[in-house]
Amino acid sequence: MTKSGNITVFGATGNIGIELLHHLSKAQLSTVAVTRDINKAKPMDNVRWIEADITDQASLQNVLKHGGTVFLLSGHGPAFVQQQKNVIEVAAAYGVHHLVKLSSGAVAQDSPFYIPDSFIGKAHGEVEQFLKSSGLNWTILQPNAFMQNWLGDLAVTVKQEHKIYEATAEGKRAYIDLRDISEVAFKVLTEPEKHAGKTYLLTGQEAVNFYDVAEIISEVTGKETGFTALSIAGARERLEKKGLPLIAIQSILAYAEAQREGKTAYVSDAVSTILKRPARSVQSFVEDHLAYFR
Ligand SMILES: NC(=O)c1ccc[n+]([C@@H]2O[C@H](COP(=O)([O-])OP(=O)(O)OC[C@H]3O[C@@H](n4cnc5c(N)ncnc54)[C@H](OP(=O)(O)O)[C@@H]3O)[C@@H](O)[C@H]2O)c1
Structure with missing residues (x-):
């Protein structure tokens, strides 16, 4: 207590x-x-x-x-x-x-x-x-946004097709x-x-885009993984095919738009200040969840 x-x-x-x-x-x-x-x-x-x-x-x-x-x-x-x-x-x-x-x-x-x-x-x-x-x-x-969001659809396409499909273009975000x-x-x-x-x-220690994430996954898994940058319309179609509710699709696309416009690359020091160590990296996340990606 x-x-x-x-x-x-x-x-x-x-x-x-x-x-x-x-x-x-x-x-x-x-x-x-x-x-x-x-x-x-x-x-x-x-x-x-x-x-x-x-x-x-x-x-x-x-x-x-x-x-x-x-x-x-x-x-x-x-x-x-x-x-x-x-x-x-x-x-x-x-x-x-x-x-x-x-x-x-x-x-x-x-x-x-x-x-x-x-x-x-x-x-x-x-x-x-x-x-x-x-x-x-x-x-x-x-x-x-959480790195753990990648353990769903993203990990499936990495495993099955060695591809990431996102509508964030080159936009970066410090996923946590x-x-x-x-x-x-x-x-x-x-x-x-x-x-x-x-x-x-609260953010991660580095702002990354999905070209970076694909490169890290390739290195850690030893299997070449690529990033296919979807348009917003292409992403909407993909999400609709998956049967996601409209409100969830709108929310995902709003996050993607902000990111592709380059607004989201900010990195905060709150995690490292409070925990007195750097926030976990994308590389360590992929290493710790290797079975999802390989
Ligand atoms: N995913 C992201 O990238 C992201 C980014 C920023 C913020 N967030 C925020 O993170 C939160 C989700 O965190 P998470 O992934 O840890 O949640 P989660 O795994 O979805 O768990 C939701 C929890 O809420 C409990 N709960 C739901 N309705 C309840 C009710 N009526 N009474 C009592 N308990 C209830 C559930 O308990 P039981 O089912 O056992 O009752 C469960 O433990 C959300 O608020 C989201 O907005 C997410």
């Missing part, structure tokens, strides 16, 4: 949450992990799983009645904003000491990753404002390995007073 009590993790079964739990468990900190389905719980030392749905304020009272420190992450859907507001409201009512919100780099107008029409960015932005006026101590983490986000979250949750009232834009 920290001096502020338990640490409660929402989004504990997700990509970032499960990594965060491993750090908290290893540090022997008393942790409450939340899931809507207790069958998904992964037993870990010092971690107590609890079933709750953030749609339901009553189930949150049971989770947050002991106060402590909270990490807030949840999946996107039409109820996202209200769900996250529910957590913030109940946390404030039960004397939670500090809340760390996982947000997105696309939120702020002055961010190099701002996407005006991003429904995800808008939703996170609304929750950020609500948190700032809640009376809670807070820290906001705004990550750039989400394991670094989990480590930053761990640091902030365990030393909250150092990070109170701060918003951190």
Whole structure:
């Protein structure tokens, strides 16, 4: 337990949450992990799983009645904003000491990753404002796009065709390995007073385009991989064929447009400052996930 009590993790079964739990468990900190389905719980030392749905304020009272420190992450859907507001409201009512919100780099107008029409960015932005006026101590983490996004369609085409298809042209972005986000979250949750009232834009250590990524994959896998630069129309057609919902296609293409226009090459030093080591590189990410690419 920290001096502020338990640490409660929402989004504990997700990509970032499960990594965060491993750090908290290893540090022997008393942790409450939340899931809507207790069958998904992964037993870990010092971690107590609890079933709750953030749609339901009553189930949150049971989770947050002991106060402590909270990490807030949840999946996107039409109820996202209200769900996250529910957590913030109940946390404030039960004397939670500090809340760390996982947000997105696309939120702020002055961010190099701002996407005006991003429904995800808008939703996170609304929750950020609500948190700032809640009376809670807070820290906001705004990550750039995750390298782990490449483990889906991109890895499939690399493996099957030795090709990457993206609509980002030569535009660069400092993709972040989400394991670094989990480590930053761990640091902030365990030393909250150092990070109170701060918003951190989190990126990887180098801005790369997909020519660079293809070259790194070629080197690491030993198999020549190329990048086919799609037009925006070509990417839309490809995504439509895959049956993605319109709202997801619009969001992916808005990110691609900003990148191909060269707006997104910014690299932040927040990860290296907080973790006192460089952010993980694309090369180390590919090496650690070799089975996906070869
Ligand atoms: N991908 C990117 O490039 C990128 C970039 C910047 C920011 N982000 C942000 O990162 C976040 C996603 O992180 P992730 O990949 O770690 O998430 P994830 O793997 O999709 O996990 C979502 C988590 O939310 C929980 N959850 C969803 N609805 C819930 C509800 N009603 N009640 C309680 N728990 C609920 C799920 O728990 P159960 O299913 O167990 O209940 C699950 O643990 C999003 O907010 C996204 O905007 C992503």
